[in-house]
Amino acid sequence: MDNTAVELKFRETLFLRYSQCEKYLLPRDVYYKTVSDLRLAATTKTKKSRHQYYLLSKYEILQCGDVEKLIKKRESPEERPVYYVSIEDTYEIIKKAHISTGHGGRDRMLKHIKEKYANITKDSLDLFKSYCVVCQEKRKRQKTNGVVVKPILSSEFNSRAQVDLIDMQSLPQGQYKWIMVYQCHLTKFVILRPLTSKRAAEVAYQLLDIFLLFGAPAILQSDNGSEFTAQVITELKVLWPQLVMVHGKPRHPQSQGSVERANSDIKDILVAWMSDNNTNDWTVGLKFTQQQKNCAHHAGINQTPYKALFGENPKVGLTSSSLPSEILERLQSEDDLLAIFGQQNTSARNDDPPPTTATSAEPQSPPARTDEPQPTSARTDDPQPTSTRTAEPQPTPARTAEPQPTSARTAEPQPSSADFTDWL
Numbered sequence: 001m002d003n004t005a006v007e008l009k010f011r012e013t014l015f016l017r018y019s020q021c022e023k024y025l026l027p028r029d030v031y032y033k034t035v036s037d038l039r040l041a042a043t044t045k046t047k048k049s050r051h052q053y054y055l056l057s058k059y060e061i062l063q064c065g066d067v068e069k070l071i072k073k074r075e076s077p078e079e080r081p082v083y084y085v086s087i088e089d090t091y092e093i094i095k096k097a098h099i100s101t102g103h104g105g106r107d108r109m110l111k112h113i114k115e116k117y118a119n120i121t122k123d124s125l126d127l128f129k130s131y132c133v134v135c136q137e138k139r140k141r142q143k144t145n146g147v148v149v150k151p152i153l154s155s156e157f158n159s160r161a162q163v164d165l166i167d168m169q170s171l172p173q174g175q176y177k178w179i180m181v182y183q184c185h186l187t188k189f190v191i192l193r194p195l196t197s198k199r200a201a202e203v204a205y206q207l208l209d210i211f212l213l214f215g216a217p218a219i220l221q222s223d224n225g226s227e228f229t230a231q232v233i234t235e236l237k238v239l240w241p242q243l244v245m246v247h248g249k250p251r252h253p254q255s256q257g258s259v260e261r262a263n264s265d266i267k268d269i270l271v272a273w274m275s276d277n278n279t280n281d282w283t284v285g286l287k288f289t290q291q292q293k294n295c296a297h298h299a300g301i302n303q304t305p306y307k308a309l310f311g312e313n314p315k316v317g318l319t320s321s322s323l324p325s326e327i328l329e330r331l332q333s334e335d336d337l338l339a340i341f342g343q344q345n346t347s348a349r350n351d352d353p354p355p356t357t358a359t360s361a362e363p364q365s366p367p368a369r370t371d372e373p374q375p376t377s378a379r380t381d382d383p384q385p386t387s388t389r390t391a392e393p394q395p396t397p398a399r400t401a402e403p404q405p406t407s408a409r410t411a412e413p414q415p416s417s418a419d420f421t422d423w424l
């Protein structure tokens with residue numbers, strides 16, 4: 001519908017409303033008749049009719065040059081006039097109010113309108129808004145936003161991030177003696193890297209890689225102090241001159257304890273991983289620790305950091321699919337997958353489209369909750385090492401290559417969110 005068509009439709013509807021109730025709306029001819037009746041009533045010197053008294057108690061004529069306007073009866077001429085509007089003029093008046101309120105809703109328009117106009121109904125405002133193309137588009141966008149969490153959160157991903165160091169000198173692994181913990185404040189997404197030293201240059205080098213992958217925050221802060229952060233930023237500028245960021249205040253300026261808790265939390269997960277996998281190579285364990293933290297429900301944001309950042313739950317290859325584990329274990333090639341779906345298809349309803357690619361193995365829009373790792377009530381001391389069935393890279397020692405048959409569910413990271421919330 002173009003504007004004229006919209007206006008006609010709007011006017012038609014108002015006339016329909018008028019036919020149902022004559023109390024508020026005024027067709028133009030009735031408007032003019034009221035004006036002339038009113039003028040007559042005012043000039044009637046002899047006995048006035050009841051209708052004339054009614055008109056005089058309700059209306060007034062405002063003479064603006066050669067234009068006569070019907071307004072609400074005022075107590076005194078100093079009062080601001082409140083105009084009556086004919087049905088034919090209503091559209092333009094609401095349009096102006098709607099635009100000047102930035103496509104405002106009914107109540108915002110009403111505030112704007114009721115000071116000046118006497119008979120524009122809430123219903124007319126709703127009706128107008130329902131015809132506004134711009135508002136319809138906006139509503140569509142909002143609907144989409146409601147479903148997808150990601151754009152809202154990720155639009156601010158990187159605005160502020162934290163970088164801390166964990167001392168691993170008591171358990172050096174090759175040349176690695178430190179863990180760098182990088183975290184986006186908004187999504188709580190964590191990135192862990194092994195470091196050989198706590199030198200700002202080395203931290204900056206690792207951060208550069210992260211920033212070029214995910215974008216760089218505006219503010220960088222650290223529990224190691226703003227002096228440290230400032231050094232890191234200086235080093236970053238050497239590597240990436242275009243990058244401008246500022247150093248922020250430490251997260252917990254007066255409490256060293258929180259840093260220690262954070263450190264011990266990651267250490268706990270790492271130690272458990274090393275024990276499960278019979279290795280001291282925490283540089284590998286860091287990768288799994290990172291994944292487990294990001295896939296654990298975070299109470300502060302009421303979802304996993306992974307989902308907050310990417311807008312969907314993490315996938316662990318076919319382990320994340322709805323296929324039963326005994327089937328998963330047998331799968332080798334895409335043909336195997338197709339065969340499974342071929343079988344399913346013959347028994348399935350005819351209206352199911354035949355899956356053609358491996359991606360169709362994904363469960364079709366599972367309820368969001370079921371894919372969320374559920375925070376375990378009991379402390380899960382052993383982070384579940386992902387088995388070789390998963391798509392995760394397997395740089396683990398020989399022992400871990402032993403496949404551990406796991407169901408799709410247990411292959412998901414076992415979060416123990418309570419442990420993380422303290423320092424996040």
Ligand SMILES: [Zn+2]
Binds near residue numbers: 103104129132
């Ligand atoms: Zn609008």
